[in-house]
Amino acid sequence: MPEFFNVLPPTQALQVLLNRLAVGAHGRAPLVSEPVPTADALGRVTAEAIHSPEALPTFPRSTVDGFSLRAADTFGASEGLPAYFTVVGDVPMAQAASVSVGVGEAAIAYTGGMLAGNADAVVMVENTQRVDTTTIEIVRPVAPGENVVQVGEDIKIGEMVFPAGHLLRPQDLGGLTALGITRIQVARRPRVAILSLGDELVAPDAQPAPGQIRDINSYTVAALVQQAGGLPVLLGIVADDYSLQLAAARRGLELADILIFSAGSSVSVRDLTADIIRSLGEPGVLVHGLSLRPGKPAIVGLVDRKPVFGLPGNPVSAMVVFDLLVRPTLYHIRGCARPPAPATTTARLSRNIASAPGREDYVPVRLLAENGYQIAEPVFGKSNLIYTLIRADGLVQVPLDCGGLYAGAEVAVRLFW
Amino acid sequence: MPEFFNVLPPTQALQVLLNRLAVGAHGRAPLVSEPVPTADALGRVTAEAIHSPEALPTFPRSTVDGFSLRAADTFGASEGLPAYFTVVGDVPMAQAASVSVGVGEAAIAYTGGMLAGNADAVVMVENTQRVDTTTIEIVRPVAPGENVVQVGEDIKIGEMVFPAGHLLRPQDLGGLTALGITRIQVARRPRVAILSLGDELVAPDAQPAPGQIRDINSYTVAALVQQAGGLPVLLGIVADDYSLQLAAARRGLELADILIFSAGSSVSVRDLTADIIRSLGEPGVLVHGLSLRPGKPAIVGLVDRKPVFGLPGNPVSAMVVFDLLVRPTLYHIRGCARPPAPATTTARLSRNIASAPGREDYVPVRLLAENGYQIAEPVFGKSNLIYTLIRADGLVQVPLDCGGLYAGAEVAVRLFW
Numbered sequence: 001m002p003e004f005f006n007v008l009p010p011t012q013a014l015q016v017l018l019n020r021l022a023v024g025a026h027g028r029a030p031l032v033s034e035p036v037p038t039a040d041a042l043g044r045v046t047a048e049a050i051h052s053p054e055a056l057p058t059f060p061r062s063t064v065d066g067f068s069l070r071a072a073d074t075f076g077a078s079e080g081l082p083a084y085f086t087v088v089g090d091v092p093m094a095q096a097a098s099v100s101v102g103v104g105e106a107a108i109a110y111t112g113g114m115l116a117g118n119a120d121a122v123v124m125v126e127n128t129q130r131v132d133t134t135t136i137e138i139v140r141p142v143a144p145g146e147n148v149v150q151v152g153e154d155i156k157i158g159e160m161v162f163p164a165g166h167l168l169r170p171q172d173l174g175g176l177t178a179l180g181i182t183r184i185q186v187a188r189r190p191r192v193a194i195l196s197l198g199d200e201l202v203a204p205d206a207q208p209a210p211g212q213i214r215d216i217n218s219y220t221v222a223a224l225v226q227q228a229g230g231l232p233v234l235l236g237i238v239a240d241d242y243s244l245q246l247a248a249a250r251r252g253l254e255l256a257d258i259l260i261f262s263a264g265s266s267v268s269v270r271d272l273t274a275d276i277i278r279s280l281g282e283p284g285v286l287v288h289g290l291s292l293r294p295g296k297p298a299i300v301g302l303v304d305r306k307p308v309f310g311l312p313g314n315p316v317s318a319m320v321v322f323d324l325l326v327r328p329t330l331y332h333i334r335g336c337a338r339p340p341a342p343a344t345t346t347a348r349l350s351r352n353i354a355s356a357p358g359r360e361d362y363v364p365v366r367l368l369a370e371n372g373y374q375i376a377e378p379v380f381g382k383s384n385l386i387y388t389l390i391r392a393d394g395l396v397q398v399p400l401d402c403g404g405l406y407a408g409a410e411v412a413v414r415l416f417w
Numbered sequence: 418m419p420e421f422f423n424v425l426p427p428t429q430a431l432q433v434l435l436n437r438l439a440v441g442a443h444g445r446a447p448l449v450s451e452p453v454p455t456a457d458a459l460g461r462v463t464a465e466a467i468h469s470p471e472a473l474p475t476f477p478r479s480t481v482d483g484f485s486l487r488a489a490d491t492f493g494a495s496e497g498l499p500a501y502f503t504v505v506g507d508v509p510m511a512q513a514a515s516v517s518v519g520v521g522e523a524a525i526a527y528t529g530g531m532l533a534g535n536a537d538a539v540v541m542v543e544n545t546q547r548v549d550t551t552t553i554e555i556v557r558p559v560a561p562g563e564n565v566v567q568v569g570e571d572i573k574i575g576e577m578v579f580p581a582g583h584l585l586r587p588q589d590l591g592g593l594t595a596l597g598i599t600r601i602q603v604a605r606r607p608r609v610a611i612l613s614l615g616d617e618l619v620a621p622d623a624q625p626a627p628g629q630i631r632d633i634n635s636y637t638v639a640a641l642v643q644q645a646g647g648l649p650v651l652l653g654i655v656a657d658d659y660s661l662q663l664a665a666a667r668r669g670l671e672l673a674d675i676l677i678f679s680a681g682s683s684v685s686v687r688d689l690t691a692d693i694i695r696s697l698g699e700p701g702v703l704v705h706g707l708s709l710r711p712g713k714p715a716i717v718g719l720v721d722r723k724p725v726f727g728l729p730g731n732p733v734s735a736m737v738v739f740d741l742l743v744r745p746t747l748y749h750i751r752g753c754a755r756p757p758a759p760a761t762t763t764a765r766l767s768r769n770i771a772s773a774p775g776r777e778d779y780v781p782v783r784l785l786a787e788n789g790y791q792i793a794e795p796v797f798g799k800s801n802l803i804y805t806l807i808r809a810d811g812l813v814q815v816p817l818d819c820g821g822l823y824a825g826a827e828v829a830v831r832l833f834w
Contacts, residue, residue, distance in 0.1 A: 038621070042640040043834075056804070059627050063801055093657065094617035096627035112617055112730065114628045154802040161807075169833045170644065171806040174637030174732060177621035178630070178803055200511040200529055204455070204594035210476050210513035211531045213595070220591030223459040227587065240510070313529065315591060340834040341762055384480055385571040386595050387473070389588040390578075416586045417460075417757040 007289035009400055010324040010360060013300050016286050017325070018332055020302050033185045038176045041168050043229055044186035045334045050161040052179055055152035059096070060115045064147045067106040067128060067136060068119035071144040082129075082137040091116055106136060115148060122147035155179070165337035187334040192225045192326075193252030194218050196237045196262045197245060197273065198313065203237065216386050217262040217318045221311065224322045224416075228330040230258070246276050253280060253306055257333060260326065261299075261310045262318065273310040277301040280308070291359045291400065294383045295321040307333070316383035320362045320395065323414065343415040345394070347376035353405045355398040364392030365413060376413050424706035426817050427741040427777060430717050433703050434742070435749055437719050450602045455593045458585050460646055461603035462751045467578040469596055472569035476513075477532045481564045484523035484545060484553060485536035488561040499546075499554040508533055523553060532565060539564035572596070582754035604751040609642045609743075610669030611635050613654045613679045614662060614690065615730065620654065633803050634679040634735045638728065641739045641833075645747040647675070663693050670697060670723055674750060677743065678716075678727045679735065690727040694718040697725070708776045708817065711800045712738040724750070733800035737779045737812065740831065760832040762811070764793035770822045772815040781809030782830055793830050 008016070033047030062068060069085060077083035089099035090108030099107050100117030107116035115122065121142040129137040155161065161175065162168075168186075176184065196218045202208050204215060215237055222232035233256050238248045252259045261273045278284040280303040287300040294317035299310030307329050311318040323342065331339035347367055355361040364383075365376040376396055381388035394413035398405055405411060425433065450464030479485060486502060494500035506516035507525030516524050517534030524533035532539065538559040546554040572578065578592065579585075585603075593601065613635045619625050620632060632654055639649035650673050655665045669676040678690045695701040697720040704717040711734035716727030724746050728735040740759065748756035764784055772778040781800075782793040793813055798805035811830035815822055822828060 039636055039639065042643055057630060058625065061630075063799065091628070093615070094628050112615070112630070149799060149802065153799075154804045167834070170637045170640035171732065171736060171803065171833065173640050174633040175803045175807045177636045178633045180621055180624070180631060182621050198510070198529070204597055204599050207597070208475065209511075211508075211511050213474060213478075213529070214597060216591040216595045219456055219594045220587045222456065223587035223590050226459055315588065319588060340760070340832070343757070343760060345758055382480065382566060382570075385566065386588065386592045387571045390592045415757070416588065417584070 007291050007296070008287050009291050010295075010321075013287040013290055013298075014325050014328055017300050017302060017307060017329060020283070020286065021305065021307070021329075021332065032188045034188045035183050036186055038173055038182050038184055041173060041176075041184055041186055042170065044168050044189075045229070045336045046162045046164055046166045046168065047185045047187050047335065048164050050176070050181065050184060052155045052157055052159045052161050053181070054179060055157045056154040056178055057149055057151060060151055061149045062109040062111060062113050062115060062122045062147060063149055064109075064122055064124045065111050066109055066122045066125045066147065068109040068115040068122045069101055069106040069142075070103070070118060071121035071142050071146065073104055074121075074123065074138055074141040077138050077141050079139045082139045083141075084131065085136050085138065087134050087136060089116070120144045120148070163337070165335045167336050167338070167340065187336075190230045190258055190330055190333050191233050191256040192230045192258045192260060192330070193233045193235050193256035194221055194225075194260045194262055195235045195245070195248050195252055197240065198237070198263075199240045201237045215262075216315055217311065217313065220315060220386075221260060221262055221318060221322060224319070224327070225330070228327045229334055230330050240272065242272060242275065245272065246279055249276050249280055253303060253308075257306060258326070258329065259303070259306060259308045261308075263297075263310050263313045274299055277303065277308050277310065290321070292320065292324070293355075293359055293361045295324075295362075298325070300325060314384040315386040316362070316364065316389050319389060319416070343417050344412045345374065345415060346410055347374040347413050349396070349405055349407050349409045349411055350375050350377040351407045353378060353396070353398055355402060355404045357401055357403050360400045361398035362395045362414075363398065364388055365394060365396050366391065367393040367413065376411055424708050424713070425704050426708050427712075427738075430704040430707055430715075431742050431745055434717050434719060434724060434746060437700070437703065438722065438724070438746075438749065449605045451605045452600050453603050455590055455599050455601055458590060458593075458601055458603055459587065461585050461606075462646070462753045463579045463581055463583045463585065464602045464604050464752065465581050467593070467598065467601060469572045469574055469576045469578050470598070471596060472574045473571040473595055474566055474568060477568055478566045479526040479528060479530050479532060479539045479564060480566055481526075481539055481541045482528050483526055483539045483541045483543075483564065485526040485532040485539045486518055486523040486559075487520070487535060488538035488559050488563065490521055491538075491540065491555055491558040494555050494558050496556045499556045500558075501548065502553050502555065504551050504553060506533070537561045537565070580754070582752045584753050584755070584757065604753075606646060606648045607675055607747055607750050608650050608673040609647045609675045609677060609747070610650045610652050610673035611638050611642075611677045611679055612652045612662070612665050612669055614657065615654070615680075616657045618654045632679075633732055634728065634730065637732060637803075638677060638679055638735060638739060641736070641744070642747070645744045646751055647747050657689065659689060659692065662689065663696055666693050666697055670720060670725075674723060675743070675746065676720070676723060676725045678725070680714075680727050680730050691716055694720065694725050694727065707738070709737065709741070710772075710776055710778045712741075712779075715742070717742060731801040732803040733779070733781065733806050736806060736833070760834050761829045762791065762832060763827055764791040764830050766813070766822055766824050766826045766828055767792050767794040768824045770795060770813070770815055772819060772821045774818055774820050777817050778815035779812045779831075780815065781805055782811060782813050783808065784810040784830065793828055 085106035225232040301308035502523035642649040718725035
């Protein structure tokens with residue numbers, strides 16, 4: 001078939017695209033950024049390096065409840081020769097120390113509270129004995145700095161908190177608020193326009209006439225876009241007509257950062273998609289056809305520096321191609337230096353899976369528990385049925401250079417949470 | 418210390434709570450549900466079983482481009498003895514078949530299109546030869562049903578699409594829209610009230626005076642709540658005062674389905690939290706203290722059928738306890754039958770980790786690549802520093818019954834994407 005003139009393995013196809021997108025020293029696409037409140041920044045990607053405006057903590061903090069004192073005064077203390085300290089006061093939580101310790105003096109310290117003036121260590125309350133109302137006995141020495149978080153020990157002033165391209169996790173939001181950074185610059189969420197192509201498609205709320213089916217892939221793909229941090233823009237269903245599809249695609253490129261054709265399933269319609277991508281602008285189609293099953297008829301293109309994908313109409317294919325090509329592209333244009341690894345689990349194959357060398361295969365599997373092991377059982381059902389994917393818990397990859405996998409093999413199962 | 422009267426392993430502590438929450442045949446908490454558009458239902462949990470209102474597909478569909486015909490007419494066809502068929506028309510995409518085939522007749526079929534009347538199989542176009550404008554030659558027989566998706570083969574009418582308690586993935590949304598189900602009943606997002614306790618805490622936008630620090634854990638915990646499908650309700654900072662905290666906690670229980678005390682760090686404040694949970698209602702404190710490091714001082718409670726957690730003030734502890742107790746509780750009250758496994762990756766330990774039998778340890782690690790392996794390197798830094806967690810890529814568990822882990826051991830690393 002002439003359309004598959006340069007069938008590539010998925011990883012190479014992705015590289016062809018990312019190479020064309022790369023600019024700058026880090027080889028990343030330029031970021032368009034926006035400010036967001038830190039509290040809303042979970043899963044966003046930093047658009048610039050963030051440096052600490054202050055030291056953390058700003059004062060020496062006790063890590064235990066006990067007594068702050070000068071460590072040197074405890075040296076040599078033992079059960080046989082206890083050291084005695086006069087308790088000269090306390091440093092209440094949330095307050096600057098109003099008391100200082102001299103030789104043989106101690107001040108009550110609370111976990112998270114400040115040390116008394118001149119104190120350089122804290123003795124845990126469990127390691128002390130009250131002798132009388134103002135005197136304690138210590139039978140073990142402490143080292144200078146013991147049970148203390150020093151000024152700047154968490155982070156120093158001017159230290160880099162995050163480089164550009166960092167995907168923000170729950171603890172990262174806590175670390176920013178700890179420094180008083182309540183607003184940060186992050187990569188804008190890429191908008192992904194999704195066009196559903198096909199005379200046979202009707203909207204989900206319509207009743208299909210014989211020969212028609214409801215649009216499936218738009219909604220699956222939109223959810224996958226959301227999971228990868230993008231904003232889906234559903235452009236609806238477009239009939240198999242060159243000029244209608246070209247106009248809709250142009251509108252998609254205006255509105256969005258990435259354009260996805262959720263393709264009609266017949267060969268003639270696939271050809272139409274490639275023609276339209278060529279008509280949209282330069283360089284147009286970069287890859288047409290992948291050494292992948294399902295997913296062979298996928299198209300990868302680029303128009304005006306915006307990635308364009310032609311996803312096969314087959315639901316399993318569309319999901320596999322999205323995962324291998326669109327997802328990493330989304331993280332790339334968000335400037336994310338280390339995209340999260342897709343969710344996987346390991347399991348043992350219940351039966352042999354045949355494949356062909358020179359092609360990556362993805363096989364839907366169901367996960368079962370058996371004798372304490374997790375078993376991956378291939379799901380029967382044609383890959384053009386959406387329920388094949390719904391009855392599956394994940395996909396097993398049969399690598400490119402492999403003729404198949406044997407029953408009992410330990411495999412990684414890609415999950416779609 | 419009297420407060421740790423019933424220190425439990427985290428999994429047992431969770432079970433104590435879930436047993437008290439369980440009702441009904443499936444041992445799940447009662448669901449409060451709400452209708453949502455299917456397109457917005459990613460990551461939501463079905464509140465009731467959904468059955469298919471129709472068969473899918475509703476008509477026999479071709480899976481290839483070719484010719485639909487009666488399979489029996491191809492039996493015996495071979496290179497030496499081809500079968501000849503008269504092409505009597507086509508069935509255009511999106512249309513009901515207006516043509517039927519008789520003996521020795523075929524109709525043009527498109528991928529995804531309907532079969533001609535009386536046809537029961539499709540021959541791929543690649544396996545045919547045009548003889549003249551109305552005649553094709555076939556050299557290989559097809560079986561009845563070959564290259565056809567039968568009515569109801571994807572899903573049958575009345576078949577269960579999802580049971581109650583199903584966490585909706587991208588493909589599930591596609592499967593529902595395929596059936597015209599554009600609105601579904603899902604578990605309401607649980608509201609989780611978060612109280613930050615401590616005289617020393619100030620809001621992130623305030624400048625802390627000496628002895629004060631900004632609130633960290635509220636924001637980390639709020640993000641963890643979001644990741645587990647909950648809605649965080651930040652109730653702000655409350656000073657170390659019994660009646661103030663009790664009033665704030667009562668308000669939290671009114672507003673939310675789960676109440677979290679992000680605890681002040683000193684022992685006296687921890688005691689206050691337990692007292693408040695006891696004052697809130699029955700049964701109050703269920704577990705006080707876990708055989709866990711960090712995270713030992715955690716509290717698990719229940720008031721008016723609403724889970725209540727006292728998280729330690731230490732950021733690493735708070736995150737570990739959330740992950741082991743609050744996250745599974747959130748999925749439980751959402752009615753989720755199979756919560757997604759936490760994100761993990763496997764790596765080799767770079768050095769020994771010491772632990773103590775009878776206690777689960779969690780150690781922050783950084784992931785490095787070395788000779789093609791992923792290496793987990795323990796992060797130095799006190800666990801009461803938020804940046805210990807930020808500099809880490811994940812946490813390694815040292816199991817309860819284990820005295821430690823050796824360098825080179827393969828370990829699962831819990832990631833926090």
